[in-house]
Amino acid sequence: MTAGSGEPKVDVQADGPEDAGQWSAKLRRAAVSAFPPGRLLPDRQPAYVASWIYVFGALTLAALAIVVLSGSVLAIEGPTWWHLSRVGLFVNSMHLWSVELFFFFMVIHLWGKFFMAAWRGRRRATWITGVLSFVVSVAAAFSGYLSQQNFDSQWIATQAKDGINATGAGAFFNVLNFGQMLMWHILLLPAAVGLLVIVHILLVRRRGVVPPFAPDPGDLVEPDRGATAGDPTVARMAAP
Amino acid sequence: MSATLTRAGRTGRFRPDGDVEEWHGRYVPYDIVKEFTASFLVVLLLVLGLSVVFSSPDVHPVTIRTWAQHAPIDFARTAVTELAGMSPTATYGPPYNDTAGVSQSIGPLSLERLMGVHHPINTALDDVIDPLRTLPADPTLALAITRYTSAAAQTQKSWTNAYGTALVHARFTDGELSTRPGRYGPVALMIGTLTTMARSGALDGALVSSNQFYGTDYTKPLLFMADGAYLANLAAAQHLQGTQWGMMNETGNFPGQSWLWLYTFWYQIPPFTNSSNADAQIWAIMVVLTALLALVPFLPGVRAIPRRVRIYRLIWRKHYRSLAVRADETV
Numbered sequence: 001m002t003a004g005s006g007e008p009k010v011d012v013q014a015d016g017p018e019d020a021g022q023w024s025a026k027l028r029r030a031a032v033s034a035f036p037p038g039r040l041l042p043d044r045q046p047a048y049v050a051s052w053i054y055v056f057g058a059l060t061l062a063a064l065a066i067v068v069l070s071g072s073v074l075a076i077e078g079p080t081w082w083h084l085s086r087v088g089l090f091v092n093s094m095h096l097w098s099v100e101l102f103f104f105f106m107v108i109h110l111w112g113k114f115f116m117a118a119w120r121g122r123r124r125a126t127w128i129t130g131v132l133s134f135v136v137s138v139a140a141a142f143s144g145y146l147s148q149q150n151f152d153s154q155w156i157a158t159q160a161k162d163g164i165n166a167t168g169a170g171a172f173f174n175v176l177n178f179g180q181m182l183m184w185h186i187l188l189l190p191a192a193v194g195l196l197v198i199v200h201i202l203l204v205r206r207r208g209v210v211p212p213f214a215p216d217p218g219d220l221v222e223p224d225r226g227a228t229a230g231d232p233t234v235a236r237m238a239a240p
Numbered sequence: 241m242s243a244t245l246t247r248a249g250r251t252g253r254f255r256p257d258g259d260v261e262e263w264h265g266r267y268v269p270y271d272i273v274k275e276f277t278a279s280f281l282v283v284l285l286l287v288l289g290l291s292v293v294f295s296s297p298d299v300h301p302v303t304i305r306t307w308a309q310h311a312p313i314d315f316a317r318t319a320v321t322e323l324a325g326m327s328p329t330a331t332y333g334p335p336y337n338d339t340a341g342v343s344q345s346i347g348p349l350s351l352e353r354l355m356g357v358h359h360p361i362n363t364a365l366d367d368v369i370d371p372l373r374t375l376p377a378d379p380t381l382a383l384a385i386t387r388y389t390s391a392a393a394q395t396q397k398s399w400t401n402a403y404g405t406a407l408v409h410a411r412f413t414d415g416e417l418s419t420r421p422g423r424y425g426p427v428a429l430m431i432g433t434l435t436t437m438a439r440s441g442a443l444d445g446a447l448v449s450s451n452q453f454y455g456t457d458y459t460k461p462l463l464f465m466a467d468g469a470y471l472a473n474l475a476a477a478q479h480l481q482g483t484q485w486g487m488m489n490e491t492g493n494f495p496g497q498s499w500l501w502l503y504t505f506w507y508q509i510p511p512f513t514n515s516s517n518a519d520a521q522i523w524a525i526m527v528v529l530t531a532l533l534a535l536v537p538f539l540p541g542v543r544a545i546p547r548r549v550r551i552y553r554l555i556w557r558k559h560y561r562s563l564a565v566r567a568d569e570t571v
Contacts, residue, residue, distance in 0.1 A: 041272060041273070042270060042272055043269065043270060043271060043272075044267040044268065044269060044270055045267060045268060045270035046263050046265065046266075046267055046268075047265060047266040047267065047268050047559070047562075048263070048265070048556055048558075048559040049268075049270070050268075050556075050558045050559065051554075051555045051556065051557075051558070053555050055275075055279065058275050058276050058279040059279050059282070059283060061276065061279070062276065062279040062280040062282070062283040062284075063283050063287075065280060066280075066283060066284060066287055070287075082298075083298060089295060089296065089298065090291055090295070092296050092298075093290075093291035093294070093295050093296040094287050094288070094291045095296075096291075096296040096494075097286075097287045097290040097291055097294070097296075098283070098287045100290075100495055101283060101286060101287065101290075103498070103499045105283075107499070112555065114536070114545075114546060115546045115549070115551040115552055115555065116546065116552055116555055116556075117257060117543065117546040117547060117552070119258075119536065119537035119543070120257065120258055120259060120260045121259060121260035123537075124537040124538070127534075127536065127537055128534050128535075128537075131530075131533050131534040132534065135530055135534075138497075138499055138500070141497060141499070142497065142500075145496075145497060148298075149301065150297075150298050150299055150300065150301050150491075151299040151300060151301050151302060151474065151478070151491060152297065152299060152480075152490060152491045153301075154301050154302060154462060154465070154471070155471065155474075155475045155478075155480050157458075157462055158462055158463070158465070158466035158471065159480075159482060159486055162344075162519045163519045163522070163523055165334070165335060165344075165352050165519075166344040166351070166352055166517075166519035166520040166523055167351055167352075167520070167523050168351030168352050168354055168355040170335045170352065170355070170358070170359075171334075171335050171352075171355040171356070171358040172358070174335075174358075174359060174457075174459060176457075176458055176459040176462045176463065177456065177457045177458065177459055178456050178457070178458050179456025179457060180456075180457070182456070208263075210260060211260045211261060211262070211263045212552065212556040212559050212560070213256065213547060213552055213556075214256070214261050215560055215563055
């Protein structure tokens with residue numbers, strides 16, 4: 001490769017050794033180290049991941065995908081379309097019900113992770129980003145209710161203003177300003193939710209699914225056999 | 241492959257609510273793409289089914305026009321309070337105006353007072369006088385407006401008080417407000433004209449319009465409507481009042497923002513039902529609770545709850561059962 005006139009010639013081979021000090025090279029090494037392909041897109045998982053509760057994370061993401069897709073169609077057609085068109089009303093219905101399911105799945109996912117103590121093993125950031133995703137999703141849904149342009153949004157706006165104003169946020173988050181709320185709903189808050197969810201998922205892939213609590217005698221009872229803590233089998237398992 | 245658990249490579253005392261044993265046991269095939277695709281299809285079918293069966297609510301918005309047409313006396317009474325500067329909006333304080341002593345606070349801290357006035361509203365000018373000035377030239381109306389605006393504050397107050405009292409027993413017939421005779425000054429003409437203007441739909445446009453052609457800010461008309469009783473009565477019929485768990489409900493029988501249940505809950509119980517600082521207090525509570533939820537991993541006692549209530553035994557029952565069976569076989 002030849003540099004421009006007046007500059008020294010620098011020959012770099014496409015498959016040559018990388019420049020270790022380069023920012024791009026450092027970023028690539030860090031990314032590959034944190035997320036090797038097998039961890040980012042796994043085809044194996046620990047055998048203890050065997051419960052229906054694990055499905056709710058994927059269901060939450062699936063519902064979020066439908067929220068985004070249906071919302072995108074509404075955005076393409078504009079904010080008044082769904083009030084005037086039967087197809088628009090149907091797409092709005094999909095948006096509404098996917099939001100309802102999104103929160104339903106997310107709350108079950110959250111409680112499931114709580115009862116697993118899923119923050120254990122350097123997974124605190126995973127828990128925190130999950131909680132933040134929930135909180136910002138509530139704000140995103142709230143701004144959506146304000147953007148409906150119907151009686152519901154009128155009433156919610158006039159009632160919610162007192163709470164928002166009491167925090168001082170009413171100065172820059174005016175729930176009575178439809179244009180402002182629509183912008184928050186279709187750009188700022190979805191972007192925040194998307195970013196938090198991506199970070200959350202990457203942290204899950206980075207740290208993996210939290211392992212079970214170390215077994216104690218009670219945990220090793222076979223439910224089908226109705227064994228108790230006094231069961232000889234249990235006693236043997238409890239022994240170090 | 242046997243399921244063995246060994247201590248993670250960290251030093252210090254093992255904390256069961258913060259540390260884990262590294263997994264060196266069995267792994268099973270897992271197709272993450274297939275799982276997401278199946279989840280997506282299941283949720284899509286659910287969403288399609290719910291949308292087909294239940295659709296979604298869309299109750300038409302209230303306009304100043306429909307308000308003045310269906311409840312002209314309520315409209316006129318509200319308009320008088322706006323003109324007199326006595327309406328809830330006129331006396332709200334920040335961020336709408338600088339009324340002193342009304343801002344919500346927690347102790348000495350008032351965040352809305354701290355942030356100040358950001359959406360200035362002078363209800364007499366914005367809701368009554370300026371819209372009337374947009375009407376085609378009417379010498380009588382122009383004279384009435386001039387007479388009102390040039391009168392002393394005490395005189396204005398006596399007119400608006402007298403007319404506001406008279407409207408309690410007013411009637412609306414043949415498109416006209418009729419009250420018993422009294423010393424209303426120019427106020428009766430101004431409010432009567434504003435009511436006619438509102439019933440025609442012209443006031444809706446006057447309240448939204450600004451110095452530019454496009455407008456998306458409905459702050460003024462929404463605050464105006466919220467000051468009247470009409471909007472609240474419609475909301476009560478749709479079980480949307482604050483005492484009916486308000487914002488978490490949706491019009492009709494649709495599920496609303498049920499995830500706001502805890503926030504709405506506080507508004508249903510003392511002392512918040514009677515507190516003039518309820519909004520600030522409830523927001524403070526919710527901020528603290530949300531922070532506690534996010535910080536559960538750091539809270540001794542709280543982070544131990546999962547280990548103590550042992551619901552995890554249901555989640556990982558197959559894992560513990562396999563350990564028990566394997567140990568039994570070994571023995």
